[in-house]
Amino acid sequence: MNVKNLFNPRNILILIGVGIALAIPLIFNASQYVMLLMTTVLLYAILASAWNIIGGMAGQLDLAAAAYLGLGAFTTGTLLIRWNITPWVGMFLGGLVATALAMLIGFPLFGFKVKELWYALSSSALVVVLQSLFMMWNEVGGPTEKYLPIGTSPWYSLRFNDYMPYYYLMLIILVVVLLVNRWIRYSKLGYSLLALGEDEDAVEVLGVNSQSSKLKALAIYAFICGVVGGIFASIYGYVHPAFFDTSMSMEIAILGIVGGMGFIYGPALAAIVMVSFREVLRASLGSQLAGLYLAVYAIILIVVALYQPRGIAPLVERGIKKAQTYFVELTRGRRADIKSH
Amino acid sequence: MDVEPILKVTNLTKKFGNLVAVNRASLEVNRGEIVGLIGPNGAGKTTLFNAISGLYRPEEGTVFFKGMNVTNWLPHKICKLGMSRTFQVTRAFTHMTVEDTVRVGAYNRFNEKNVQDKVDQVIKVCDLVDIRKRVCEDLGLASLRKVELARALATEPEMLLLDEAGAGLNATELAVFMDLIKKLNQESQITFCVVEHVMQMVMGLCQRIVVLDSGEIIAAGTPNEISNNARVIEAYLGKRAVHARNQ
Amino acid sequence: MFETATQGIITGILMGAIYALIALGLSIVFGIMNVTNFAHGDFVMLSMYLSFAVGSALAWDAVATPLITAPLMFLFGIITYYLLIDRTLRQMYVVQLAVTVGLQILMRSAALIIWQAQPRALQYSFIQGNIQIGDFQILTSRLFSAVVSLIFIAGMAYFLSKTWAGRAMRAASDDLGAASLMGVNYHKTYALTFAIGSSITALAGGLVMSFQQTDPVGGIRFGLLSWAVLALAGLGSLPGLIVAGIIVGVVESLTVSFFDPRSRLLGVYAIFILVLWLRPRGLFGRR
Numbered sequence: 036m037n038v039k040n041l042f043n044p045r046n047i048l049i050l051i052g053v054g055i056a057l058a059i060p061l062i063f064n065a066s067q068y069v070m071l072l073m074t075t076v077l078l079y080a081i082l083a084s085a086w087n088i089i090g091g092m093a094g095q096l097d098l099a100a101a102a103y104l105g106l107g108a109f110t111t112g113t114l115l116i117r118w119n120i121t122p123w124v125g126m127f128l129g130g131l132v133a134t135a136l137a138m139l140i141g142f143p144l145f146g147f148k149v150k151e152l153w154y155a156l157s158s159s160a161l162v163v164v165l166q167s168l169f170m171m172w173n174e175v176g177g178p179t180e181k182y183l184p185i186g187t188s189p190w191y192s193l194r195f196n197d198y199m200p201y202y203y204l205m206l207i208i209l210v211v212v213l214l215v216n217r218w219i220r221y222s223k224l225g226y227s228l229l230a231l232g233e234d235e236d237a238v239e240v241l242g243v244n245s246q247s248s249k250l251k252a253l254a255i256y257a258f259i260c261g262v263v264g265g266i267f268a269s270i271y272g273y274v275h276p277a278f279f280d281t282s283m284s285m286e287i288a289i290l291g292i293v294g295g296m297g298f299i300y301g302p303a304l305a306a307i308v309m310v311s312f313r314e315v316l317r318a319s320l321g322s323q324l325a326g327l328y329l330a331v332y333a334i335i336l337i338v339v340a341l342y343q344p345r346g347i348a349p350l351v352e353r354g355i356k357k358a359q360t361y362f363v364e365l366t367r368g369r370r371a372d373i374k375s376h
Numbered sequence: 377m378d379v380e381p382i383l384k385v386t387n388l389t390k391k392f393g394n395l396v397a398v399n400r401a402s403l404e405v406n407r408g409e410i411v412g413l414i415g416p417n418g419a420g421k422t423t424l425f426n427a428i429s430g431l432y433r434p435e436e437g438t439v440f441f442k443g444m445n446v447t448n449w450l451p452h453k454i455c456k457l458g459m460s461r462t463f464q465v466t467r468a469f470t471h472m473t474v475e476d477t478v479r480v481g482a483y484n485r486f487n488e489k490n491v492q493d494k495v496d497q498v499i500k501v502c503d504l505v506d507i508r509k510r511v512c513e514d515l516g517l518a519s520l521r522k523v524e525l526a527r528a529l530a531t532e533p534e535m536l537l538l539d540e541a542g543a544g545l546n547a548t549e550l551a552v553f554m555d556l557i558k559k560l561n562q563e564s565q566i567t568f569c570v571v572e573h574v575m576q577m578v579m580g581l582c583q584r585i586v587v588l589d590s591g592e593i594i595a596a597g598t599p600n601e602i603s604n605n606a607r608v609i610e611a612y613l614g615k616r617a618v619h620a621r622n623q
Numbered sequence: 624m625f626e627t628a629t630q631g632i633i634t635g636i637l638m639g640a641i642y643a644l645i646a647l648g649l650s651i652v653f654g655i656m657n658v659t660n661f662a663h664g665d666f667v668m669l670s671m672y673l674s675f676a677v678g679s680a681l682a683w684d685a686v687a688t689p690l691i692t693a694p695l696m697f698l699f700g701i702i703t704y705y706l707l708i709d710r711t712l713r714q715m716y717v718v719q720l721a722v723t724v725g726l727q728i729l730m731r732s733a734a735l736i737i738w739q740a741q742p743r744a745l746q747y748s749f750i751q752g753n754i755q756i757g758d759f760q761i762l763t764s765r766l767f768s769a770v771v772s773l774i775f776i777a778g779m780a781y782f783l784s785k786t787w788a789g790r791a792m793r794a795a796s797d798d799l800g801a802a803s804l805m806g807v808n809y810h811k812t813y814a815l816t817f818a819i820g821s822s823i824t825a826l827a828g829g830l831v832m833s834f835q836q837t838d839p840v841g842g843i844r845f846g847l848l849s850w851a852v853l854a855l856a857g858l859g860s861l862p863g864l865i866v867a868g869i870i871v872g873v874v875e876s877l878t879v880s881f882f883d884p885r886s887r888l889l890g891v892y893a894i895f896i897l898v899l900w901l902r903p904r905g906l907f908g909r910r
Contacts, residue, residue, distance in 0.1 A: 096720045143900030147450060152659050153854070153899050155720055157892075159661075160847045164892045167885045223483045223491075230480045233469040240429055242455035242484030242531050281843065285728060292721050330732035337725035340718050341710050345471070 044358040056206055060199045070198035074270065076310045077205035078263065083290035083302035084212045085259035090288060091296035092225060093252040094232025095151050099140075099158035100287040102165050103133035103257040105278040107264025112274035113175050115183055115192060122193040126265030133261030137253050145249040147239060159281065166279035180273035193269040201270050208266075209303065212259055216299045219255070228252055229297060282329060289336045295348025305347065309335070380443055382407040382535055382567050383428070383459075388437030390420075390427050397423040399591040400437065405535070410561055410568040412582035412599075416612055420591040421571045422464050425537050429461050430454045442534070455484060460528040461537035464571070466520040468512040474523050475499065475508045481530030494530060502526040502556065518549045525553075529560070535567040536560075542574040550574065554581055579603075587611065630759050631880035632873055637761070639872025640769035641830060643865045645845060646852035647776055648823035654858040655792050655816050658708055659716075661723035664846025665730040666821055670696055670828025671837035672734055678745040678832070685745045686767070689829035693822040700821025704814045712813075727842065734839040744836035751833075768830035773865065775826065780861045792816050847888060848875070851895040857905020867906065870894070 059073055082100055089097045107129030114120040114128065140161060144154045169176030186192040195201065219225045227243045235245050268274050290309060295301030309332065316328045339346065381404040390398040398420045405411045413421050426432040428439050430451035439447045446454050460481070469477050475495060482494040499508050502522050507515065512523065521541055528536055538557075542550055554577055560566045572578045578585060578599070585602045587595040589611040595602055602608055649663045660666075673695060674688040681691075707726060711719040754761045783789040791812055848871060856867035871891055878890035898905065 094717060096717060096724070098724070140896070143896055146900075146903075149899065149903055151716060152720065153903075155661070155724075156847075156850050157896060157899070160843070160888070160892055160895070163843050163847070164888055167888060171883050171885050222488065226476060226480050226483065229472060230469045230477070233471065234467045236431055236451070237463065237467040237469070238480065239451035240431070240455055240461050241481040241527060242452050242460075243480065244450075244452045281840075282728075285724060288724070292717075296717075327732065327736065329728055330736070333725040333728035333732065336728075337707065337722050340721035340725065341707070344714060344718050344721075 044362055045355050048355070060202055067198060070202055072311070072314050074198050074202045074205055075314070076307055077202065077209055078267065079287065079290060079310045080303040080306035081205065081209050081212050081263055082260060082287045083294060083306045084209070084216055084299075085256045085263075086287050086291040087216060087294075087297070087299070087302045088219060088228075089249075089252045089256040090291045091294075091298070091302065092220065092228040092232065093249050094228070094296070095249060095253075096155040096288060097158050097253070097256070098155060098281070098284045098288055099137075099161045100260055101278065101280045101284040102158070102162045103137060103260035104264040104267060104283075105162075105165060105169070105276075105280075106133045106136060107261030108268035108278050109169065109175060109264075109274050110261070111265030112181060112183055112268040116181060119184075119186070121191050122265050122269050126262045129265045130258040130261035133257045133264070134254050137257035138250065141250050141253045145246045145253075147245055148235065159284070162279050162281045162284055166276045169276040169279065176274070176276045178276075180275045182273045183268060193266070194272065198270075201266065204266060208263065213299060213303065215255070215259075219252075220297070220299060224248060224251055232297075286329075286332060289332055293335060293339045293346055295346030295351075298346065298348035298352070301346050301348030301351075304351070381405055382442055383569065384438075384440040385424075385428060386438045386440075388424065388427055388434045388439065390423050390432055390434050397591055398427065398434075398588075401588065401591070401593050402437075403586050403593060403596065405567060405569050407534075407567055408561070408565060409584060410557070410570065410582050412578040412585040413569060413571045413588060414573070414578055414585060414602075415588035418590075419588040419611075421588050422539055423591075424588065425461060425539055425571060429459065429537060455531055455533070458532075458534035459537065460531045460533040460535075462521075462524040462528055462539055462541050464539040464543075466517070466524050468515070468520050468523060470513045471511060473509055473511055474504050474515070474519075474526075477512060477523055477527050478504070478530045481527035484531035494532075498526050498530045501560075502529065503552075517544050518546075521545065521553070525556070529566075533566060535569070538568060538570040538572075540571055540573060542572055542577040545574075550577060553577075557581060626758055627880050628877065631876040633759055633761060634765070635873030635876030636869050637765045637769040637872070638876060639869030640772045640865065641765075641827060641868075642848050642852050642872050643868025644772035644775060644830075645824065645827045646849040646856070646864055646868060647779060647861070648820040648827070649849045649853055650856070650858065650864060651779075651792075651823070652817055652820040653853065656708075656813050658712075658813075658817070659719055659723060660708075660817075660820070661720060661846070662727035662730060662842070663820075663824070663849055664844065665727045665842030666696070666824040667828050667831075667845040667849075668734060668837060668839065668842035669699075669730050670825040671832050671841065672738055672743065673825070674829045674832045675738075675743045675745055675837060685833040686764075686771075686829055688832070689826045692829060693825040696825035697818045697822040700818030701814050703821070704817040708817060709810065709813070727846075731839050731842060738839070740839060742836040742838040745832050762834055764833040768833060771830060772827070775823075776861060776865060783861075788815065844888065847891060847895070851891050851898075853905075854895060854898045854903075855905055857907045860907040863905070863907025 060070060082104070086097065086100060089095050107126065110129035110132045111122045111125030114125040115122055140157060144157060170178060183194060184192060185194045189195050227238065227248045230238045231243065231245050231248060239245055264278075267278070290305045291302045293309070294303070294305030313328045313332070316331065343350070383405040385401060385403050387400045387402055388398055389396065389400055401424055413424070415421055423432065427434045430446070430449050430453070433448060437447070438445060441454065441457060441459055444457065446457065469480070478498050479491060479495050482491050482498065486494050499505055502525060504522055504526055507519060512520065515523065525538070525541065542553060545553060557568060558581065561568055570577070570581065582599060585597065585599055586593060587602060587605070587608050594607050594611060595605045597605070645667055648666070649660065652658050652660050652663070670692055673692040674685055677683060677688045677691050678685055703726065707722050711722050752763050754763055754766065783793055792815070852864065852867045852871050855870060856863040871894065874890040874894055875887050879887045882889070
């Protein structure tokens with residue numbers, strides 16, 4: 036095994052990224068604001084990477100991320116509030132509940148030849164419908180926040196005083212989700228999904244069951260959103276129907292598209308860049324122009340969709356490839372020098 | 377030895393609103409044959425293929441493949457049973473590489489462990505080794521046709537439907553393609569049904585030919601019989617041509 | 624309970640006619656251009672705000688505002704078409720969805736920035752008040768709006784079948800290649816189609832403003848309603864659109880009567896999913 040091969044630009048970048056990510060809490064030691072910001076960035080990175088599975092690989096424009104997130108949040112929150120079940124367990128149950136709903140909606144909509152359009156529309160409406168439902172359901176939701184108890188042990192109820200533990204938790208989950216992305220991408224499911232996105236008829240005659248492939252992708256994505264929802268509730272310390280937020284769902288889809296559909300790290304990268312940018316915008320403009328950052332997002336989406344529909348990841352890939360060839364020539368040159376001595 | 381035909385289509389009718397695209401078409405293909413399906417443009421050949429392979433649901437009639445009634449089956453189930461096809465206008469997976477495209481087909485019968493071997497084998501057989509890493513959107517027509525055949529082949533079919541796979545190929549490419557089909561037919565025992573306009577391919581490959589015109593089967597027989605059939609000539613060239621021929 | 628149901632049905636029928644009108648705009652764009660305008664509901668929302676602006680500034684009746692808002696929205700439609708939609712026609716489907724989603728968000732943000740989040744309403748118009756029929760009440764404005772909607776839909780049917788422009792639009796939907804060979808410039812036809820769809824929302828917006836208020840998130844509701852009507856109706860039948868509109872209107876109305884006002888979208892959503900599952904081409908669809 037050539038150790039030199041390991042030191043290529045791609046791996047170096049990954050190493051730097053991981054290093055920075057681990058070091059951030061230590062750099063910004065006292066600043067809760069930065070920690071919350073970073074945790075939020077990670078949250079969107081996770082959701083966008085999960086979205087990548089249904090949106091980027093399966094090619095379905097899902098606009099219901101907040102639906103699954105919200106369900107996970109309410110499941111976890113309610114279990115903790117009512118029966119004192121730890122969010123560590125609640126999260127997974129939340130994921131399951133989200134997945135169950137996803138299957139309920141997805142099954143009728145993923146029939147062979149039912150256009151992606153109808154899925155996009157129904158998923159977009161789902162969030163609103165769930166919000167109304169939870170607004171009416173006073174025991175679990177209702178118009179006022181339902182606060183999560185802190186209880187005896189912060190680790191048991193997942194309620195910490197500062198954001199650092201949440202940050203590391205999210206970081207671990209992000210890594211896991213990226214690995215899941217990678218695993219799917221190079222598996223039978225991944226290839227089937229990518230091909231499905233290109234041409235559903237052609238893929239069916241090759242033996243791919245398009246409906247069940249889409250459902251699998253949806254299930255994994257919904258599960259991740261549900262689990263994250265549980266942590267979301269823990270971070271906020273309460274649950275409220277406003278969690279079913281259509282804008283958030285659309286943002287996540289935008290991050291997925293802008294990042295690069297199907298590319299493993301694309302959405303996460305887009306999340307890091309754009310969510311940081313958004314928070315900076317919000318800090319400087321304040322709640323004055325509440326709609327402004329969303330408008331900026333929308334414009335970026337439109338521009339990317341029209342001129343670079345495969346997202347920014349391909350551009351990054353090209354950059355890395357250029358760096359790699361440059362790097363190879365550099366090392367080859369050096370070896371040639373050594374030889375000639 | 378199988379006495380039952382591998383494919384048996386009976387009285388198949390496909391309508392689009394009021395338009396009857398295929399009208400009570402029946403045909404049989406025996407195992408190991410290469411059967412040609414010809415007819416003037418708009419005769420309904422692709423529609424018939426689509427109905428057989430599961431992309432369309434026929435209003436009437438049945439399709440039996442390997443003795444099973446696959447009339448209303450979804451295409452992926454028919455593929456699992458052993459039938460695959462190519463498309464008239466190549467429907468490549470534009471942004472995927474040749475190798476990944478073939479892999480999608482190979483997953484039909486293979487799993488993660490042994491899929492790579494199958495992919496390598498098919499790529500070799502179809503002469504795609506040089507371009508295996510190229511992205512489909514960069515390829516020319518002849519290569520794309522090979523890729524379409526390769527990915528269908530990777531599913532390990534017992535029967536392949538080829539829809540105008542020879543169109544647009546030059547003489548050399550066509551000869552190579554025909555050799556490949558003959559080889560697959562003889563060595564791998566794949567049954568073929570080919571829709572074709574390129575007469576050279578039809579006459580050179582097919583043991584039997586079925587002729588479709590305006591949605592109806594108007595003739596079936598050996599290449600010789602078909603080329604002398606008055607109704608066929610009329611369908612292609614009009615009544616005057618038959619008249620002229622009989623002078 | 625019988626009274627509640629009947630009252631609900633009456634209201635539902637009236638609203639249904641209006642929903643059919645809104646869906647008409649969508650049907651034209653989707654049916655003829657095969658363009659998915661995700662932002663259609665927000666076009667209605669924007670129209671309503673424009674009606675509010677015009678109505679407040681000029682002290683006009685809500686139902687008169689379309690005289691100004693319709694040309695405005697027509698122009699908006701043309702600009703949107705050439706700037707955004709035209710470019711998405713040759714690309715992957717997802718691009719069109721993404722662009723119209725972006726448009727939707729943009730419109731919502733614009734409304735939020737210009738008019739802020741609180742709902743806006745216009746002073747009631749000459750058609751305010753109720754009509755009493757036995758035990759049942761009908762909002763005059765609703766009745767008026769429903770009637771206008773039906774008349775307009777009928778007019779559109781005439782336009783599409785009898786005028787050259789209308790037939791050009793239909794030809795473009797059936798076979799773009801052939802239509803362009805016969806001298807139909809598809810860009811212009813499409814732009815016209817899209818702009819007509821847009822101005823229909825202006826008309827609907829003005830009508831609705833006579834009995835409702837508007838807020839930035841109203842677009843979601845109108846979007847779901849129009850897509851539900853379209854899915855139920857299928858493409859190609861204008862009478863079918865009216866029937867579907869009425870069904871959706873009645874379902875919404877009964878859901879509100881018997882459950883909770885906040886649950887209004889639930890019934891509609893349920894129909895939507897059911898239709899997509901069991902009869903994707905709609906009750907009256909040709910394709």
